[in-house]
Amino acid sequence: MKTILIPILSTCLLISATAQDANEILKRVERNMSSDNRIFESSMIIHGNRASRTITSRTYAVGDKQSFTEYLSPAREQGTKMLKLENQLWIYSPSTDRTIQISGHMLRQSVMGSDLSYEDMMDDRKITEIYDSEVTGTEPVDGRNTWILDLTAKVTDVAYHKRKMWIDTERYVPLREELFAKSGQLLKRTSLSEVKQIEGRWFPMKVIYKDMLKQGDGTEFVITSVKFNQSIPDYIFSKAALKQ
Amino acid sequence: MIKFLFKGLLRDKSRSRLPIIVVAVGVMLTVFLHAYIVGFMGDTIETNARFSTGHVKVMTRAYSDNMQQIPNDLAITGISSLLEDLDREFPGFEWTPRIQFGGLVDAPDESGETKSQGPAMGFGMDLLSESSGEAERLNLQKSLVRGKLPGSPGEILLSETFSRKLKVNPGERVTLISSTMLGGMAIHNFTISGTLFFGQEALDRGTIIADIEDVRMALDMEDATGEILGFFLDGFYNDDLALSEADRFNATFGSVSDEFAPVMKSLSRQGGMGTYVNLAKGWSTYISLIFIFAMSLVLWNAGLLGGLRRYGEVGIRLAMGEEKGHVYRSMIIESVMIGIIGSVFGTILGLSFAWLVQEYGINISGMMQGSAMLMPEAIRARITPPDFYIGFLPGIAATVIGTMLSGIGIYKRQTARLFKELEA
Amino acid sequence: MKLAIKLAFRNLIGAGLRTWLNVIVLSFSFVIIIWLKGVMSGWDQQAKTDMTNWEIGGGQYWHESYDPYDPFTFSDSHSPIPGEFTGEIEKGDMEPYLIAQGTIYPQGRIQSIMIKGINPNQSIFMLPAHKLDTSMTDAIPSIIGSLMAKNLKAGIGDRVTIQWRDNQGTFDAAEILITDIFTVSVPAVDQGQVYIPLDRLQSMMGLEGEATILTYRNSESPVVDVPGWTHKPKEILTAQVDEMIKMKTTGQSVLYAVLLLLAMLAIFDTQVLSIFRRQKEIGTYVALGYTRRQVVGLFTVEGAMYAVFAALLSAAYGLPFLAWQAKAGWTMPVDASDFGMAIAQTLYPVYSAGLVVSTVLLVLLVTTVVSYWPSRRIAKMNPTEALRGKIQ
Structure with missing residues (x-):
């Protein structure tokens, strides 16, 4: 009896001890995950009906507001560029030499056939600004201890009303995230893995997105290289840079 | 004796001319009407066939299960060899690939920025190769509102309403944004060659038509297509044949396990078209039956009249001592001849008229507003095998029955009174 | 005129089966034209009624x-x-x-x-x-x-x-x-x-x-002009049905024409024969002091009387049939449930008084013209020869 009680008690203690710190946890996660700027190369593996496709790209990002992505392969996508400034998004396609603004309903379309929409990539507000959070428990994920954080939107204009995050208690890296509808229905699940220490921060190199309502294997996102705090020239974040 | 009677018919115009004309006209009307009703009822079927279903359609099994969503990620690949197979194994059809797709059409302003955008439904079809009959099939030329049909790669047709909405004109460029067969982003430039009027609001709102090669390039569908449409060479839907050919195809090329294996579906197995096919069959049969019945009555009457017309002649023949049975039989044989000759002429005439109405149609576009792709501008007849024999049965049977009935009077006439009758 | 009608009536009844065959065919024209037109307007009404009841109200x-x-x-x-x-x-x-x-x-x-x-x-x-x-x-x-x-x-x-x-x-x-x-x-x-x-x-x-x-x-509700809202009256919402019905109706009129032609063929044939056979009678009329026009009139009345008989016969079997159809509806020989068009499994024909009257008048008119046409020959006859029964 005693042996059972102790872990439960300690869990309760842990929760009460950390409840008010949920925000603190998220802030530490943000500090860990975001940076002033970064350059990374990634591949996105999309499992389609017929075949899986791998799309590689290089992204330059400053803060959360500005990012510039250039697709490297496959040949068909090579040279396609995407620029995001605040809440605007442009795509440039070299074959047509057109820069097209993605707006309105187009934002809800999937990116390159993946389980991600443009909109999913657009929301750049800090999690702590739009969600109230609370630690509701602990759970081991992939052999690591995590806090379970329940996030509830405190503003109305968010895509997901509720989120649940599993955060590594040591490294302050999310290992799993679930996105819920207002009704509480699970819509999407994100699994993060291959956490590596890069330039002193812990960073998950692999992310799997899965739309839970739809059949399919989801979309894998693998970061092949990442560099933080580089000097990125400002002109990259301009529409003129798209055409270069 | 037959030869003798035949000569008699030929030489005595009063005996033959009017009855034959009446039988011929009656048969002609029936044959024409049957062809007309089949054509008229079939028109909706053909419009659907031309526009979306084909007489038969080949697609992947997975595509056919989700047809409404136009899932190009489930398109058929390796179609050049499949088309060869189809041409070889199913030469009764003209095969043509089509790609339906959805997307967004974006029109740029002078500086290349987005001026206007709108969601579009697209059709990729063979517009440029010499042998393709697609433009004629869809009556594109007549549905043109402005501009011309695509004459070279990279040209596109927009529905007129859509072009007005986007504020673009023939000669200007637009960009199509869609997704490739594999789900990637497809961005492709087109030059508007002309605009079209479809006559159905849903299509007029946002339809684009482009050459299939351009669409393949745009959607990364090399050697692939969403659907392959098959059209009977005579241009008309034949449900029984379509069903049996589809079965034959599926037995050879189909596969239960592979969802990307091709399947062939007849028009009647696509959407609600089966119901309409049956409906058309039902109506055509009903109306034809009623007509055949009515015509039988008319020809029956004509037979009666024919007998009466020759009252005097019969009287003389009886008075001369010809046997009643002989007179009766010879009249019946004559009526068979009249029936056959009349039916042959009638069928020929009926078929000729039907052919004219099949080729040229009865123009009703004046009654409809404008020339629209989906509204028939002419009602056409359609000659089917039954037209070649449908007139004969009533044409011969009714004439003979009429003669038989009127001939009964022969037996009632008393030889003794004949001369008195003839004197009068 | 009264005499003409009486004579015509006697002649027709006397002809027996021949008359009835003509009358039956002609009555078919009546019933089928009225029925088909009824089905069309029934379809039109049904499509609009269904749209009203299910989609657009008034x-x-x-x-x-x-x-x-x-x-x-x-x-x-x-x-x-x-x-x-x-x-x-x-x-x-x-x-x-x-x-x-x-x-x-x-x-x-x-x-x-x-x-x-x-x-x-x-x-x-x-x-x-x-x-x-x-x-x-x-x-x-x-x-x-x-x-x-x-x-x-x-x-x-x-x-x-x-x-x-x-x-x-x-x-x-x-x-x-x-x-x-x-x-x-x-x-x-x-x-x-x-x-x-x-x-x-x-x-x-x-x-x-x-x-x-x-x-x-209620489709008669007064239209209120409300900013931000567009009024869509019923006529606009049902415009596509009108278009389709118009096309079908136009296409069907060829059918009526052929049906009438068939009936006219029978009547024409009958008229030609009766004028041919009844030359003596014609001669007698003329001898009795009838003008030729009156004789022509007599034969025309006789021909037109087919239409009257046909109308009566149509009423005898057509009325119950049409009434039964309007009540029981005409059920399609196929399952129409998944047909992508506003069409119900059972159509209820709708006959308007105008439809019936116009059909009767049309058939009467056409029959009269067809009866008159061969009768014109009478006017060219030589009365004495006719009286002697000489074929002219």
Whole structure:
């Protein structure tokens, strides 16, 4: 009896001890995950009906507001560029030499056939600004201890009303995230893995997105290289840079 | 004796001319009407066939299960060899690939920025190769509102309403944004060659038509297509044949396990078209039956009249001592001849008229507003095998029955009174 | 004239079977033309009645940015129900619809849908909306059409997940419970449509008190000019039906023409023969002091009398037939349930007095002309020769 009680008690203690710190946890996660700027190369593996496709790209990002992505392969996508400034998004396609603004309903379309929409990539507000959070428990994920954080939107204009995050208690890296509808229905699940220490921060190199309502294997996102705090020239974040 | 009677018919115009004309006209009307009703009822079927279903359609099994969503990620690949197979194994059809797709059409302003955008439904079809009959099939030329049909790669047709909405004109460029067969982003430039009027609001709102090669390039569908449409060479839907050919195809090329294996579906197995096919069959049969019945009555009457017309002649023949049975039989044989000759002429005439109405149609576009792709501008007849024999049965049977009935009077006439009758 | 009619009557009755064959054929023309035209106008009425009962009521007001062909407009096409209509809505003479775009996930597949919020107590539409009125809370009660059910492979009592985004763009999802499936001949009401209670959709979307479409019951209601709303009278909403019926009617008139031609063929043949056979009679009339025109008139009356007889005969068997058809309807020989056009399984022909009268007059006129035509020959006859029965 005693042996059972102790872990439960300690869990309760842990929760009460950390409840008010949920925000603190998220802030530490943000500090860990975001940076002033970064350059990374990634591949996105999309499992389609017929075949899986791998799309590689290089992204330059400053803060959360500005990012510039250039697709490297496959040949068909090579040279396609995407620029995001605040809440605007442009795509440039070299074959047509057109820069097209993605707006309105187009934002809800999937990116390159993946389980991600443009909109999913657009929301750049800090999690702590739009969600109230609370630690509701602990759970081991992939052999690591995590806090379970329940996030509830405190503003109305968010895509997901509720989120649940599993955060590594040591490294302050999310290992799993679930996105819920207002009704509480699970819509999407994100699994993060291959956490590596890069330039002193812990960073998950692999992310799997899965739309839970739809059949399919989801979309894998693998970061092949990442560099933080580089000097990125400002002109990259301009529409003129798209055409270069 | 037959030869003798035949000569008699030929030489005595009063005996033959009017009855034959009446039988011929009656048969002609029936044959024409049957062809007309089949054509008229079939028109909706053909419009659907031309526009979306084909007489038969080949697609992947997975595509056919989700047809409404136009899932190009489930398109058929390796179609050049499949088309060869189809041409070889199913030469009764003209095969043509089509790609339906959805997307967004974006029109740029002078500086290349987005001026206007709108969601579009697209059709990729063979517009440029010499042998393709697609433009004629869809009556594109007549549905043109402005501009011309695509004459070279990279040209596109927009529905007129859509072009007005986007504020673009023939000669200007637009960009199509869609997704490739594999789900990637497809961005492709087109030059508007002309605009079209479809006559159905849903299509007029946002339809684009482009050459299939351009669409393949745009959607990364090399050697692939969403659907392959098959059209009977005579241009008309034949449900029984379509069903049996589809079965034959599926037995050879189909596969239960592979969802990307091709399947062939007849028009009647696509959407609600089966119901309409049956409906058309039902109506055509009903109306034809009623007509055949009515015509039988008319020809029956004509037979009666024919007998009466020759009252005097019969009287003389009886008075001369010809046997009643002989007179009766010879009249019946004559009526068979009249029936056959009349039916042959009638069928020929009926078929000729039907052919004219099949080729040229009865123009009703004046009654409809404008020339629209989906509204028939002419009602056409359609000659089917039954037209070649449908007139004969009533044409011969009714004439003979009429003669038989009127001939009964022969037996009632008393030889003794004949001369008195003839004197009068 | 009276004598002419009497004579004509005697002659026709005397001819026996020949007369009756002509009369039967001609009466066919009557009955079939009236019946087919009746079916057409019945179709027209049925299509419009069904649209009225299921889709458009007496007419509608659309939110100005609503475009049924562009689902992207749905998220912006709603606003509070104008105060002008409060009275009508309270009386139940106007029903608001709220429309939202959504996605449905039957068996892991994904499909776009239109979610329509409808008042469960409404009485304008024939939709079984009362089936939405349940106290159930764990799933959203919904009704769908039979085409949609077939498409989803779902039945009554099944649960399916739907997803939508509220007014603010927040994702939401829930299960719907199919409480009823209805069969309707208006595909726009069925395909891709999911009906749920209006208040439920309003709160799901965060659009309390708002609507996309307002449908009123009485097509004679005065038109109110409300800013932000576009009035769509019934005539505009049913324009496509008119177009289709017009096409079909035009196509059918060829059929009537052929049918009449056939009947006329019989009458013409009969007339030619009777003039040929009755030369002596004609000669006698002339000898008795009839003018030739009067004799021609006599024969014409006789011919035209076929039409009168035919009308009587048609009335004898046609009236019960047509009446029975109008009551029992004409059921298509095939299952029309999944036909993508406004057509019901059973059509009820509708005959107007104008239709019957115009058909009778038309047949009478045509018969008279056809009877007169061969009779003209009489005028050219030499009366003495005719009297002697010499064939001319």
